Amino acid sequence: MTVYETDVPGVGRKFEYELGGEDRLVVLIHHDGKREVFRRPSADADGTKLFELSDKQAREFGTILEGAYFQPVDLDRVEVPLGESIIEWTELPEGSPLDGESLREADLRQRTGVSVMAVQRGEETLANPESDFELTAGDILVTIGTRDEQGEFDDLISG
């Protein structure tokens, strides 16, 4: 991603941020702090103004964009320390050997050492699933175990 920066005499500075291809976001920062944001979908098209923010609004809105208030869950890195054990949320990938197996068949406790505390499927969360619960790709398994056991589990589900 390239950012082009130019001076606009008497007004402020202009930044162009490549979104991919010729699509660009153009941000004009005025000396008085006002921000104007335009989008130019291609080199031949004209920029259309999306919105304008005051200095204060821009800073607050910027921190939301930065993710300072709420981070989207990055499934690979969510960890809750619990003594030696940690809790991890892991998505069952497409083509995993566990896809279509029941928890009994998967026998995760024996094979890796982790216990399945809950399964999230779409909007639903099933706590403490029964042993005949059938896993499908896309399920998010909430498992508890040591770091090593979690590693074993990761290797297993990705096949």
Add this chain to the structure above:
Amino acid sequence: MAEQVLVEVGIALTALAVGGALAARANQSVIPVYILVGILVGPNPPTEVGPVSLTLVENREFIDVLAELGVVFLLFFLGLEFSLERLVEGWDRLVGIGTVDFVANFGAGVALGLAFGFSPVETLFVAGVVYISSSAVITKSLIDRGWIANPESEAILGTLVFEDILIAVYLAVLSAVALGSGGVEEAATSVAASFAFLGALTLIAWYGTEYVERLFSADSDELFMLRVVGVTTLVAGAALLAGASEAVAAFFVGTAFSSTDHVHRIEDAVSPVRDLFAAVFFLSIGLGTDVTLLPEVAGLLLAAVVVTTLTKLASGTAGGFLYGLNRRRAIRVGVGLVPRGEFSLIIAALATSVGTGALGTTIPAFAVGYVLVMSILGTVLMGYADSLTAYAGESGPSLR
């Protein structure tokens, strides 16, 4: 007497405020409106509406001093915004587009001046008035129209940067020539004296950055503003005493600040001072305008409007192609550069201060009429830029 002056200045500023509000509502540039306000409340006709006298502001001395400060701070900010970065990046294109712009439009001005029988010095004034585009009107229009987000804005702003440097040189030469009394030797001496003064300023601007930085580090905005305004005004006044142009001196003081860390703070703390004085400057131009002279310059005015609109369109479009823009964007560059404004008026004010022959009468009247037409015509044309393209044929393949 003092109470008289205070109430007149009050009337003038209130009229400006009302005019500015109307301009904002009509989405027009404030410059032509401020001039019209000055024409209305000034001592020249129109002097009355029925039984009501319209000659509200007659004490010119105080207003003229404020107006002088307006010129000083307009040029000071021009110097402040002067960025080497812009010059260095793509300087070859910049010089290309700037040269085309200068040759076409200054040339048209010279041709007009000679065709209408002005003397060489008067012709130089006319050429300056029609050459220089208005940074204030154009940047505001670019933002209002959203063109600022498009590639054509680079070419337009580049041209303005080139013009701004050239106008500093032009004003320096012109005021030395015009204010020198007559003889070639006299003129040469005053040119030399003013260039010596400006040269010294330039050296300070280049090598004194650190000093300027330290000297102007004040804690409170109030003290900071006073230092900047004080030093700028003092240097401009000293330049005038030395026979140099106060406007150009202010430009150099601005450049001395342009490479320090104070730029942003000046924008914040000193801009309001500039806006106030600049508004009074436009008003005072209106106050000094005798509309009864306009019929005398109508022929010149009409010729200048037609010819220099076309030359700007042509030179701007050519410059747009130099920047590798497609036809539609190149034509926009031409249209975008049509508005003339504050700098043409500064040249007119210089003509008034010389005050001999046509310089004191017809040229200022012409400049005011010209700016009124061009500042409004230019912004209106920008709305029709894309229809103009349709007349000029389909747009070719884009290079950008």
